[in-house]
Amino acid sequence: xxxxxxxxxxxxxxxxxxxxxxxxxxxxxxxxxxxxxxxxxxxxxxxxxxxxxxxxxxxxxxxxxxxxxxxxxxxxxxxxxxxxxxxxxxxxxxxxxxxxxxxxxxxxxxxxxxxxxxxxxxxxxxxxxxxxxxxxxxxxxxxxxxxxxxxxxxxxxxxxxxxxxxxxxxxxxxxxxxxxxxxxxxxxxxxxxxxxxxxxxxxxxxxxxxxxxxxxxxxxxxxxxxxxxxxxxxxxxxxxxxxxxxx
Amino acid sequence: xxxxxxxxxxxxxxxxxxxxxxxxxxxxxxxxxxxxxxxxxxxxxxxxxxxxxxxxxxxxxxxxxxxxxxxxxxxxxxxxxxxxxxxxxxxxxxxxxxxxxxxxxxxxxxxxxxxxxxxxxxxxxxxxxxxxxxxxxxxxxxxxxxxxxxxxxxxxxxxxxxxxxxxxxxxxxxxxxxxxxxxxxxxxxxxxxxxxxxxxxxxxxxxxxxxxxxxxxxxxxxxxxxxxxxxxxxxxxxxxxxxxxxxxxxxxxxxxxxxxxxxxxxxxxxxxxxxxxxxxxxxxxxxxxxxxxxxxxxxxxxxxxxxxxxxxxxxxxxxxxxxxxxxxxxxxxxxxxxxxxxxxxxxxxxxxxxxxxxxxxxxxxxxxxxxxxxxxxxxxxxxxxxxxxxxxxxxxxxxxxxxxxxxxxxxxxxxxxx
Numbered sequence: 001x002x003x004x005x006x007x008x009x010x011x012x013x014x015x016x017x018x019x020x021x022x023x024x025x026x027x028x029x030x031x032x033x034x035x036x037x038x039x040x041x042x043x044x045x046x047x048x049x050x051x052x053x054x055x056x057x058x059x060x061x062x063x064x065x066x067x068x069x070x071x072x073x074x075x076x077x078x079x080x081x082x083x084x085x086x087x088x089x090x091x092x093x094x095x096x097x098x099x100x101x102x103x104x105x106x107x108x109x110x111x112x113x114x115x116x117x118x119x120x121x122x123x124x125x126x127x128x129x130x131x132x133x134x135x136x137x138x139x140x141x142x143x144x145x146x147x148x149x150x151x152x153x154x155x156x157x158x159x160x161x162x163x164x165x166x167x168x169x170x171x172x173x174x175x176x177x178x179x180x181x182x183x184x185x186x187x188x189x190x191x192x193x194x195x196x197x198x199x200x201x202x203x204x205x206x207x208x209x210x211x212x213x214x215x216x217x218x219x220x221x222x223x224x225x226x227x228x229x230x231x232x233x234x235x236x237x238x239x240x241x242x243x244x245x246x247x
Numbered sequence: 248x249x250x251x252x253x254x255x256x257x258x259x260x261x262x263x264x265x266x267x268x269x270x271x272x273x274x275x276x277x278x279x280x281x282x283x284x285x286x287x288x289x290x291x292x293x294x295x296x297x298x299x300x301x302x303x304x305x306x307x308x309x310x311x312x313x314x315x316x317x318x319x320x321x322x323x324x325x326x327x328x329x330x331x332x333x334x335x336x337x338x339x340x341x342x343x344x345x346x347x348x349x350x351x352x353x354x355x356x357x358x359x360x361x362x363x364x365x366x367x368x369x370x371x372x373x374x375x376x377x378x379x380x381x382x383x384x385x386x387x388x389x390x391x392x393x394x395x396x397x398x399x400x401x402x403x404x405x406x407x408x409x410x411x412x413x414x415x416x417x418x419x420x421x422x423x424x425x426x427x428x429x430x431x432x433x434x435x436x437x438x439x440x441x442x443x444x445x446x447x448x449x450x451x452x453x454x455x456x457x458x459x460x461x462x463x464x465x466x467x468x469x470x471x472x473x474x475x476x477x478x479x480x481x482x483x484x485x486x487x488x489x490x491x492x493x494x495x496x497x498x499x500x501x502x503x504x505x506x507x508x509x510x511x512x513x514x515x516x517x518x519x520x521x522x523x524x525x526x527x528x529x530x531x532x533x534x535x536x537x538x539x540x541x542x543x544x545x546x547x548x549x550x551x552x553x554x555x556x557x558x559x560x561x562x563x564x565x566x567x568x569x570x571x572x573x574x575x576x577x578x579x580x581x582x583x584x585x586x587x588x589x590x591x592x593x594x595x596x597x598x599x600x601x602x603x604x605x606x607x608x609x610x611x612x613x614x615x616x617x618x619x620x621x622x623x624x625x626x627x628x629x630x631x632x633x634x635x636x637x638x639x640x641x642x643x644x645x646x647x648x649x650x651x652x653x654x655x656x657x658x659x660x661x662x663x664x665x
Contacts, residue, residue, distance in 0.1 A: 046555040054548040061542030136476030145420045150663050157646030181647055193443050193614045194633045220597035
């Protein structure tokens with residue numbers, strides 16, 4: 001048998017199993033189960049079934065987000081603000097509000113952004129881009145300084161000696177705080193870019209990267225555990241919802 | 248004897264049966280009797296509890312207005328059990344003399360001594376305009392709905408504040424960081440060389456592009472799931488510019504699948520400019536930077552498929568990544584590509600470290616963009632960041648001493664109150 005015949009054989013088998021499954025468990029569960037299997041077939045190698053699922057997934061999701069973007073962003077945040085009565089049929093709560101003409105500014109920026117499609121005035125879109133990038137980067141600066149700077153300083157200000165209920169408790173609490181203090185300082189030293197990592201500075205930076213790797217190791221294990229639970233959820237769908245093997 | 252016992256049992260059964268018949272009848276008879284309404288009315292209601300005392304009614308601080316804070320002393324008999332005082336009701340009037348119609352704003356449980364009466368801007372569902380006078384009173388609710396009222400307190404006028412005093416540390420940090428940034432940008436522009444320590448990931452960029460050129464295969468550049476305004480994505484644009492320039496010079500090919508339409512637009516601009524700077528604007532293909540979808544895993548499925556079909560020689564994952572990091576990096580590894588990654592998402596760094604050849608950890612991504620571009624603005628910002636870290640270290644050391652010795656005031660200075 002050549003490869004082509006094997007491929008056709010697999011295709012016929014898949015169609016037969018699909019038809020039988022639709023008859024047994026219904027269309028939607030079967031489609032979900034088969035698409036899951038098609039995606040998982042990528043573990044073997046790239047194949048026609050994976051390509052089918054991939055293109056379907058990309059197409060459906062792009063269309064879904066397009067619709068979501070229109071009804072979730074454009075209609076309530078622009079159309080309903082500029083001319084509320086027009087959304088009366090779909091969003092009656094917004095139709096009764098007063099128009100807010102400040103929203104003409106984002107409309108203008110949006111039009112400028114779309115000028116990119118024009119072969120002549122494409123450069124105009126850079127103005128809107130500059131506004132979007134500049135404004136949000138500026139807003140983010142304040143947020144970062146609050147959460148990543150001030151709040152971090154605040155959380156690291158721990159007493160180096162903590163009185164516990166007994167000697168061991170005192171030792172563990174104090175050791176934990178001292179470890180956090182030294183770990184944070186050494187980690188920060190690693191991220192100094194304008195000084196060469198040599199001598200005492202270099203040693204501190206090496207301790208810093210060691211602390212970072214320990215943190216990453218813990219993070220890796222924790223995240224993998226979460227991913228395994230996602231896999232378990234998918235397997236439960238296949239074995240329970242589809243095949244009914246789990247009670 | 249047996250007949251005697253039988254007759255006694257029969258008698259007993261008759262008595263029990265009779266009782267069963269009579270009891271409901273008696274009960275029915277009692278129920279049927281008309282209620283002595285006068286007696287019920289005569290039953291006195293419990294005494295209303297002593298009123299709570301409104302101690303403070305004032306405009307809420309550090310807000311945009313439309314809010315009033317109320318504090319009160321509990322009713323003297325509120326023991327926190329909910330049996331003697333059931334709760335408190337906040338009533339508000341808008342009449343000029345405080346004797347107009349009061350409307351209930353909120354019913355609160357027993358034991359509570361504070362309430363923030365928040366409304367909306369004019370036009371909202373519960374308007375509470377700034378600059379208007381309001382009067383308040385509080386009702387202490389006892390059993391069976393009896394209540395007592397406090398004295399009316401007011402007027403209070405809600406106003407918005409221009410400056411949130413709880414965020415003063417953030418304002419100071421912004422000013423200090425701004426000063427350092429501007430200063431070092433001027434220093435960099437004046438021609439003084441600002442040192443940036445070498446990063447292994449940076450030197451690997453040229454190697455990766457050279458490999459792709461030699462193999463005649465494309466380079467895949469993934470900008471991640473960030474928006475155009477995320478710092479990691481902005482840094483990635485700078486590195487993309489450098490990579491595109493090299494690609495244009497070596498006449499290699501580039502694939503940039505994008506998750507966000509605005510990121511795609513910016514990336515197209517960046518790549519186009521890089522080709523122009525390299526003197527090869529004719530080689531630029533707009534389709535090399537393309538939009539895929541805004542669904543996370545659909546995006547991953549598409550990029551993974553491309554990797555196995557196109558077999559790019561080098562993959563760059565630079566930007567903001569989430570759960571897709573390992574899926575992408577592992578597939579790239581299977582495809583045999585040399586991989587350089589970098590993100591500021593701490594949770595994803597372990598996956599990149601295990602699956603990629605070079606990883607830019609956190610701020611190294613920012614440093615790489617500054618280093619590769621050589622822009623005085625970025626180099627100055629990087630230097631300012633280092634000074635920021637120096638201040639951070641100093642504050643942490645003093646803070647730890649303060650926490651150990653009980654110098655609470657210093658810790659309070661650095662606490663942001665939202």
